[in-house]
């Protein structure tokens with residue numbers, strides 16, 4: 001396989017939600033890489049977490065098209081509503097991250113909640129979305 | 140049974156298309172088809188009903204509207220306040236030239252029979268009948284230029300790979316679509332994935348590459364699912380594998396997902412990432428066409444570039460080259476977003492002006508306030524003031540105005556925008572996404588953020604602005620790649636056209 005490290009890390013993260021420290025030597029050994037190489041890759045990419053995320057993960061688009069549609073106010077609302085700043089995890093309960101474009105720029109502003117993308121998100125709509133249980137169907 | 144189309148595109152789903160589909164599927168008379176999006180995104184979820192007169196569109200539809208729509212005779216194209224009319228006659232669509240996006244929103248994206256019935260795989264058949272060098276010659280003659288941003292002639296790149304002997308060559312599709320304000324690659328991968336696969340197979344046959352990779356950003360989970368399934372179906376139907384469509388030649392295709400890194404859209408950083416490394420930009424030469432993935436000759440092309448190849452092979456290079464202006468040929472998928480009333484995808488020959496796009500197609504701002512600024516070409520693109528919207532959207536015309544077309548994203552802002560904040564954001568984004576290889580970008584971007592902060596508070600803003608311009612100059616001239624090298628575009632254009640926002 002050409003360059004297996006990213007597929008392996010993506011798999012670990014999707015199983016566990018993060019890349020645990022103790023997984024790194026094992027991944028390194030399995031792929032015949034040094035630990036430093038694996039560490040270097042984990043730290044380079046924004047997606048890789050080294051600590052478990054909260055039960056809910058909210059990603060707020062902070063890029064230009066969403067800013068043009070009230071994205072700053074929405075981001076501030078998300079932080080206040082969830083009691084969690086962008087880039088932080090609160091009480092294992094929720095993680096809020098910044099994202100830079102979901103390709104939903106004509107239906108801005110956009111937020112991704114537990115992997116589901118939402119567009120034209122107003123603060124009121126956001127409250128409904130986080131109040132509701134996670135959507136059962138992902139077709 | 141009546142066919143009703145409800146898009147499965149991520150933008151449509153983000154505003155409730157799945158719930159609409161569920162509500163419709165509950166009616167036994169409905170034969171549900173999940174198509175891609177037509178690109179009239181302000182109307183999503185936009186559903187279509189197949190009638191004797193053609194497909195009739197309704198939108199934006201909420202799940203709660205479905206009972207009333209059905210009662211109004213939706214299945215016969217009946218009248219209702221949400222009825223938009225015959226889809227093909229909608230002015231937004233009728234004014235476009237859909238070549239690359241001809242099937243997007245029309246068919247079920249994973250239905251290979253529908254793909255073929257709508258002209259799919261004809262380009263591949265034409266390519267198989269030609270000698271590799273003739274396929275490359277067609278692409279060269281079409282005038283097709285890279286749609287990822289740099290607008291490099293695709294045929295020249297392919298010729299280099301063809302002419303570089305090697306035991307193994309690769310075709311890599313750049314599906315990183317990192318530019319904010321852009322979504323054409325996403326729409327195409329979700330709405331017509333086979334056209335990308337067909338384009339990549341043609342590229343492989345043309346240059347003698349037997350392996351291909353699609354490098355897709357992680358922010359696009361829907362595209363990942365659709366592409367994964369499309370690749371499996373194409374392989375099962377004999378289009379991928381050791382014997383492509385009975386040609387006796389091999390092409391294998393793999394989908395790879397990124398891990399959140401804007402700079403990995405830069406082609407050499409992308410190759411590093413595919414090799415499992417940090418996405419650090421490589422110095423050139425060598426170019427990837429000579430020494431790319433694992434040092435082998437590699438075509439790296441954007442989704443839109445590769446997906447334009449089948450229609451070129453099918454209809455002929457001259458038909459494609461007949462469209463456009465100057466050295467910008469064929470069609471370009473413009474993407475209209477941000478604060479705009481009618482955001483969406485507009486495929487048209489280059490030459491359309493920004494004003495036509497923003498006002499005629501877009502209908503001005505969504506807020507109803509005046510347009511103040513338009514950013515063309517993603518986060519590294521220049522801001523144009525409302526007075527400069529008559530510039531044509533072609534590579535050369537924009538370059539002459541100190542702007543770039545990039546990947547074709549056009550983001551609209553109303554008069555509440557603070558351009559100093561946008562300039563600061565451009566520098567902040569560069570700092571966050573810098574690969575760290577060179578100092579002007581790594582350090583300069585951070586310094587730039589501080590400078591904007593000082594400038595807006597300064598009692599001598601002109602002096603601070605001069606320092607900021609100097610920093611931009613250094614970043615432009617001393618950076619290894621366009622991330623550091625083009626961050627000055629949004630910053631300097633904001634300073635030039637909106638000095639009052641900086642206290643100047």
Ligand SMILES: Cc1cc2nc3c(=O)[nH]c(=O)nc-3n(C[C@H](O)[C@H](O)[C@H](O)COP(=O)(O)O)c2cc1C
Pocket residue numbers: 284285286287288289290291313314315316317318401402403404405406407439440441442444445620621622
């Ligand atoms: C910072 C940076 C980010 C880029 N991001 C993308 C991207 O997301 N998608 C893309 O196709 N090209 C991107 N490019 C351009 C690629 O380097 C390269 O020019 C392109 O993949 C070539 O394909 P094309 O000729 O078909 O456009 C980026 C370039 C830079 C400098």
Ligand code: SF4
Pocket residue numbers: 402420572573574575576577578580581618619620621622623624
């Ligand atoms: S300009 Fe920035 S992103 Fe590009 S090579 Fe230099 S440090 Fe890396």
Ligand code: FES
Pocket residue numbers: 061062063064065066067100101102103104105108109110319320321
């Ligand atoms: S800028 Fe937010 S989705 Fe594109």
